[in-house]
Amino acid sequence: MDRFHRTEFVSKSSSHRYASMALGNSAPIDDIDAAAASFERLARGEAPGANPIYARLHNETVSRFEEAMASVEGMESAVAFSSGMASVTAVMMAASCGKSNVVAIRPLYGGTDHLLCDGLCGLEVRWAEAEEVQEVVDDQTALVLAETPANPTLDLVDLEALVEAAGSVPVVIDNTFATPVLQNPADFGVDLVLHSASKYIGGHGDVIGGVVVCGEEWAKRLRRIRIATGGLMHPMAAYLLRRGLSTLPVRMEACQDTAMQLVLRLLEHPAVGKVYYPGLGDESATDLVSRQMKGPGAMVSFEVEDFDAARSVMEEVELITPAVSLGSTDSLIQHPASLTHRLVDEEVRDQCGVSQRLLRMSVGLEHVEDLWGDLERALGSRRQSGRSQSREPWVERISRVSGS
Numbered sequence: 394m395d396r397f398h399r400t401e402f403v404s405k406s407s408s409h410r411y412a413s414m415a416l417g418n419s420a421p422i423d424d425i426d427a428a429a430a431s432f433e434r435l436a437r438g439e440a441p442g443a444n445p446i447y448a449r450l451h452n453e454t455v456s457r458f459e460e461a462m463a464s465v466e467g468m469e470s471a472v473a474f475s476s477g478m479a480s481v482t483a484v485m486m487a488a489s490c491g492k493s494n495v496v497a498i499r500p501l502y503g504g505t506d507h508l509l510c511d512g513l514c515g516l517e518v519r520w521a522e523a524e525e526v527q528e529v530v531d532d533q534t535a536l537v538l539a540e541t542p543a544n545p546t547l548d549l550v551d552l553e554a555l556v557e558a559a560g561s562v563p564v565v566i567d568n569t570f571a572t573p574v575l576q577n578p579a580d581f582g583v584d585l586v587l588h589s590a591s592k593y594i595g596g597h598g599d600v601i602g603g604v605v606v607c608g609e610e611w612a613k614r615l616r617r618i619r620i621a622t623g624g625l626m627h628p629m630a631a632y633l634l635r636r637g638l639s640t641l642p643v644r645m646e647a648c649q650d651t652a653m654q655l656v657l658r659l660l661e662h663p664a665v666g667k668v669y670y671p672g673l674g675d676e677s678a679t680d681l682v683s684r685q686m687k688g689p690g691a692m693v694s695f696e697v698e699d700f701d702a703a704r705s706v707m708e709e710v711e712l713i714t715p716a717v718s719l720g721s722t723d724s725l726i727q728h729p730a731s732l733t734h735r736l737v738d739e740e741v742r743d744q745c746g747v748s749q750r751l752l753r754m755s756v757g758l759e760h761v762e763d764l765w766g767d768l769e770r771a772l773g774s775r776r777q778s779g780r781s782q783s784r785e786p787w788v789e790r791i792s793r794v795s796g797s
């Protein structure tokens with residue numbers, strides 16, 4: 394079975410092709426002139442000089458991870474950073490030169506939303522709906538930024554339409570939730586693709602890292618920023634992340650299968666209100682998944698009666714871990730309004746659907762019956778009024794998209 398072109402993906406990220414492990418923070422210098430020339434090239438943001446000199450300038454193991462990421466996203470280059478947030482910050486710096494605003498679509502991960510609102514990057518933020526982007530961008534716009542599927546409501550943005558609306562303004566997509574297995578934004582003309590590699594790419598909840606995949610001109614700027622600001626990825630993290638890539642397709646497939654089964658059961662549970670999952674809704678939502686994704690993924694959000702009910706689920710789960718982060722082998726559940734999106738203004742949270750009733754779950758590799766048993770017990774017998782979602786037409790449509 395090759396549902397996500399698994400063979401191609403694994404060969405592109407092969408541990409044999411990308412094997413190597415360099416951990417030292419500096420390299421011996423045999424020839425001072427050659428080392429000086431190498432230093433200059435690296436400081437200009439060019440890909441490896443002959444001698445890596447110092448690990449803040451270049452590291453072979455990090456470079457191998459970057460090559461694999463560029464390959465699986467179908468882009469020219471990639472630049473890895475110490476975290477997803479360091480990647481977002483570097484992209485803002487790289488794009489800002491002389492520009493004054495950034496156009497962004499909500500919801501975004503709470504940390505990214507906070508970074509933009511806080512003004513730390515020195516750019517005014519213009520929040521827009523996807524349909525408004527064309528009106529809002531101008532010659533002072535450094536970037537258009539979106540997540541699809543978005544954290545935590547799994548909203549989708551039509552990539553092709555977004556790129557068209559942005560015109561000559563570069564578009565950056567945070568592809569953390571979809572992963573390169575389920576979505577390659579570059580296929581739709583997106584300029585920069587960003588990942589919190591701490592999530593699905595690492596896949597075991599034990600690494601923090603970020604990566605920006607892009608063309609070589611952007612990569613040069615990003616490397617210069619990394620060298621100057623020092624937000625580099627540790628080689629051990631790069632090694633684990635490259636290794637994580639090899640199993641990403643099978644992990645995504647297994648987690649997605651389980652997530653879909655849980656969605657179907659959540660839709661019928663009396664204690665559950667609205668369920669959020671890519672493509673769930675009318676025909677156009679499923680159609681968008683089929684146009685730009687290879688499947689809806691393994692993140693599921695759902696509403697319960699109120700904050701007390703949400704707190705009770707977090708307290709009652711035993712198999713599922715009540716924790717932030719996502720994309721690990723073990724399932725995690727969290728309350729975005731209290732945790733990942735706490736720094737987002739309450740009014741904004743409510744407008745984006747990040748209410749006190751919302752729980753976000755990252756579905757892992759446990760058996761579906763064990764997960765459902767845990768969830769069902771934690772949900773208890775509370776009833777949720779006002780349910781309006783029906784599962785029947787969706788089940789058939791979404792099964793066609795994901796091939797299950």
Ligand SMILES: Cc1ncc(COP(=O)(O)O)c(C=O)c1O
Binds near residue numbers: 589
């Ligand atoms: C969609 C998304 N982007 C970026 C980040 C930030 O990544 P990191 O925690 O690696 O800095 C996160 C973190 O949860 C995220 O969910």
